[in-house]
Amino acid sequence: xxxxxxxxxxxxxxxxxxxxxxxxxxxxxxxxxxxxxxxxxxxxxxxxxxxxxxxxxxxxxxxxxxxxxxxxxxxxxxxxxxxxxxxxxxxxxxxxxxxxxxxxxxxxxxxxxxxxxxxxxxxxxxxxxxxxxxxxxxxxxxxxxxxxxxxxxxxxxxxxxxxxxxxxxxxxxxxx
Amino acid sequence: xxxxxxxxxxxxxxxxxxxxxxxxxxxxxxxxxxxxxxxxxxxxxxxxxxxxxxxxxxxxxxxxxxxxxxxxxxxxxxxxxxxxxxxxxxxxxxxxxxxxxxxxxxxxxxxxxxxxxxxxxxxxxxxxxxxxxxxxxxxxxxxxxxxxxxxxxxxxxxxxxxxxxxxxxxxxxxxxxxxxxxxxxxxxxxxxxxxxxxxxxxxxxxxxxxxxxxxxxxxxxxxxxxxxxxxxxxxxxxxxxxxxxxxxxxxxxxxxxxxxxxxxxxxxxxxxxxxxxxxxxxxxxxxxxxxxxxxxxxxxxxxxxxxxxxxxxxxxxxxxxxxxxxxxxxxxxxxxxxxxxxxxxxxxxxxxxxxxxxxxxxxxxxxxxxxxxxxxxxxxxxxxxxxxxxxxxxxxxxxxxxxxxxxxxxxxxxxxxxxxxxxxxxxxxxxxxxxxxxxxxxxxxxxxxxxxxxxxxxxxxxxx
Numbered sequence: 056x057x058x059x060x061x062x063x064x065x066x067x068x069x070x071x072x073x074x075x076x077x078x079x080x081x082x083x084x085x086x087x088x089x090x091x092x093x094x095x096x097x098x099x100x101x102x103x104x105x106x107x108x109x110x111x112x113x114x115x116x117x118x119x120x121x122x123x124x125x126x127x128x129x130x131x132x133x134x135x136x137x138x139x140x141x142x143x144x145x146x147x148x149x150x151x152x153x154x155x156x157x158x159x160x161x162x163x164x165x166x167x168x169x170x171x172x173x174x175x176x177x178x179x180x181x182x183x184x185x186x187x188x189x190x191x192x193x194x195x196x197x198x199x200x201x202x203x204x205x206x207x208x209x210x211x212x213x214x215x216x217x218x219x220x221x222x223x224x225x226x227x228x229x230x231x
Numbered sequence: 232x233x234x235x236x237x238x239x240x241x242x243x244x245x246x247x248x249x250x251x252x253x254x255x256x257x258x259x260x261x262x263x264x265x266x267x268x269x270x271x272x273x274x275x276x277x278x279x280x281x282x283x284x285x286x287x288x289x290x291x292x293x294x295x296x297x298x299x300x301x302x303x304x305x306x307x308x309x310x311x312x313x314x315x316x317x318x319x320x321x322x323x324x325x326x327x328x329x330x331x332x333x334x335x336x337x338x339x340x341x342x343x344x345x346x347x348x349x350x351x352x353x354x355x356x357x358x359x360x361x362x363x364x365x366x367x368x369x370x371x372x373x374x375x376x377x378x379x380x381x382x383x384x385x386x387x388x389x390x391x392x393x394x395x396x397x398x399x400x401x402x403x404x405x406x407x408x409x410x411x412x413x414x415x416x417x418x419x420x421x422x423x424x425x426x427x428x429x430x431x432x433x434x435x436x437x438x439x440x441x442x443x444x445x446x447x448x449x450x451x452x453x454x455x456x457x458x459x460x461x462x463x464x465x466x467x468x469x470x471x472x473x474x475x476x477x478x479x480x481x482x483x484x485x486x487x488x489x490x491x492x493x494x495x496x497x498x499x500x501x502x503x504x505x506x507x508x509x510x511x512x513x514x515x516x517x518x519x520x521x522x523x524x525x526x527x528x529x530x531x532x533x534x535x536x537x538x539x540x541x542x543x544x545x546x547x548x549x550x551x552x553x554x555x556x557x558x559x560x561x562x563x564x565x566x567x568x569x570x571x572x573x574x575x576x577x578x579x580x581x582x583x584x585x586x587x588x589x590x591x592x593x594x595x596x597x598x599x600x601x602x603x604x605x606x607x608x609x610x611x612x613x614x615x616x617x618x619x620x621x622x623x624x625x626x627x628x629x630x631x632x633x634x635x636x637x638x639x640x641x642x643x644x645x646x647x648x649x650x651x652x653x654x655x656x657x658x659x660x661x662x663x664x665x666x667x668x669x670x671x672x673x674x675x676x677x678x679x680x681x682x683x684x685x686x687x688x689x690x691x692x693x694x695x
Contacts, residue, residue: 069688076450092256092425093680094453097688104454113462131382131390140394150394153477157402160470164410164463168417171459175452178444185447191428193448194421196256 058231060183061086061203062214063190064223069095072198075221076101079202082217086206090184090199109170116166117159124158125151186230201229249344249682251526256680263676264422264429266522272669275521280665286658293652294369302372304648311631311643316370318623319653321478322506323363323660324404325499325619328471329507330356331411334418335467338460344535346678347527351518351668352511353415358663359510360408362656367400369652396480403477410470414463420446421456422672475503482626488569489630492557498550502619505543505589508536509615516609518668527674530603537602540615544593547622551590565635577642578629581621588618 066072069091076089076098089098128151132138137145172178184190184201193199200223202214218226254262297304307314330352337345368377380401382391391398423443430436446452479499482490512533519528558570573582592614601607633640645653667673680686 068685073688089450090448091450091453092260092448093677093686094457095450095688098450099454102450104451106451106455109455109458110462127382128393132393136388136390138392140392143394147394153399154393154402156473157406160466161406161409164413164466167459167462167466168413171417171455172444174455177446180445182445182447194425194428195260
């Protein structure tokens with residue numbers, strides 16, 4: 056038999072999934088994930104997801120962009136190519152605000168997108184959950200709860216029985 | 232008020248509803264995904280794509296001619312050195328603004344009605360910015376040297392002047408194009424996963440699969456995804472306001488009468504939103520008809536957009552009034568003459584047509600009956616598209632044609648190549664848009680699932 060990644064239960068509506076996730080957490084499972092076709096806030100609460108890395112990454116990106124943007128304006132206008140335009144100071148702060156603002160936004164946006172992808176581990180062309188036969192419906196109308204085999208409490212038959220108790224449509228093996 | 236349209240679903244969406252009743256996750260997903268995945272392409276798609284293709288060829292022919300001959304093929308000359316190129320640049324970039332407004336500002340304001348129109352409005356933004364970007368790049372006359380706009384170490388030892396609004400424009404527009412593209416793509420990832428899972432053809436599975444990057448709808452992913460969307464919206468909101476502000480600086484930082492006005496930034500931003508919503512209506516009305524999307528883009532959407540159109544038209548009208556008032560109040564003879572010249576000079580027809588299109592005609596949107604009449608809305612949107620083009624014509628051309636000394640005055644007229652390039656850029660816009668609606672989900676499927684009644688998760692009692 057091939058190695059098992061975990062057990063997957065399929066639910067028909069978001070309420071059942073949220074309820075099942077909560078019960079699985081209460082039963083002591085820790086390595087589990089839920090899959091849904093749209094973001095469900097209650098699900099993040101049920102899984103106790105508290106990830107505050109992304110806002111910090113975006114803030115860092117913004118600060119970096121702002122510093123680099125101003126540094127570019129300053130270095131070109133004061134050091135590399137000093138040009139007297141209408142007697143304005145070489146370090147023309149008000150004029151430099153615009154490029155600085157734009158680079159701040161640009162770097163912060165890059166940080167938001169690539170930070171989100173990197174923290175989510177995307178792109179990931181292969182993932183075991185796609186082996187579950189009905190998993191394609193997770194992007195359409197079905198809700199899935201997967202308890203992974205690396206969970207310390209995982210035991211194939213017991214976990215199967217536990218998931219069946221939660222009232223899913225079907226429980227299936229997810230091959231590695 | 233009922234319209235002449237036959238309902239597509241059995242139940243017609245009630246007035247005020249943002250989604251027709253009776254949809255489930257399954258039917259909604261299948262209906263929206265089938266637009267991109269279906270093998271049958273509506274006949275009207277071929278018609279629209281053909282128009283876009285032909286006009287794009289006109290654009291390419293014009294660009295070829297331009298590269299061989301130089302900017303002399305355009306009507307620009309002393310004193311009107313900025314003609315159609317800059318005016319079309321401003322027009323297009325303004326149109327793009329509604330997409331960001333819908334996707335970012337309305338997201339922050341938690342307006343769920345935006346969920347069915349944000350995707351194609353964002354696409355419209357990107358295509359409009361692409362068309363806009365062409366103009367200044369080609370207007371340089373030597374587009375193969377356009378990389379000189381970018382600060383980079385070079386053997387000439389030269390650097391851009393960061394005190395110039397023109398370099399600000401380079402930064403603002405490239406940032407805007409990049410951030411809009413990122414926002415659009417990130418917004419599409421979950422829907423691309425839907426298309427990947429629903430596609431039957433191998434090429435479609437592979438294409439959408441690659442684009443979806445292995446999205447699997449994990450709760451942990453959704454959590455970060457939602458955070459990223461909100462943060463991007465928060466970043467795009469000041470960005471979109473800055474872009475048209477910077478565009479207005481191109482004029483306001485100059486001393487030409489008719490340009491040198493402090494009202495310009497807010498008045499340009501309002502004008503951009505105004506033009507953009509007109510374009511969203513111009514696109515939404517035929518699209519919902521062709522693809523039978525009346526259930527998703529309901530009368531409520533059209534009504535809301537008409538109201539935004541009316542509100543922004545009033546802001547723009549205020550801008551015109553302040554411009555005129557300040558010209559007289561300033562006591563400056565050149566400013567006063569500028570205003571007098573607009574209203575009675577050689578381009579007076581343009582000015583009065585602009586006042587009609589942007590100030591008088593939109594007042595019909597006060598009437599609920601007209602806001603709920605689809606032909607009236609479409610005509611209105613077209614009038615505003617024309618009006619905003621005229622506005623830029625009046626600001627750019629009319630101001631330049633008569634500045635200070637009568638000895639340096641001159642008249643401007645677009646040549647056939649000015650017009651062919653303008654038509655061509657409209658063609659490029661249409662062509663890109665038709666490719667988009669055929670290949671990508673033009674309505675955000677996952678955001679539509681969120682507004683379904685069955686998507687509500689009931690609050691649980693044990694939730695501490």
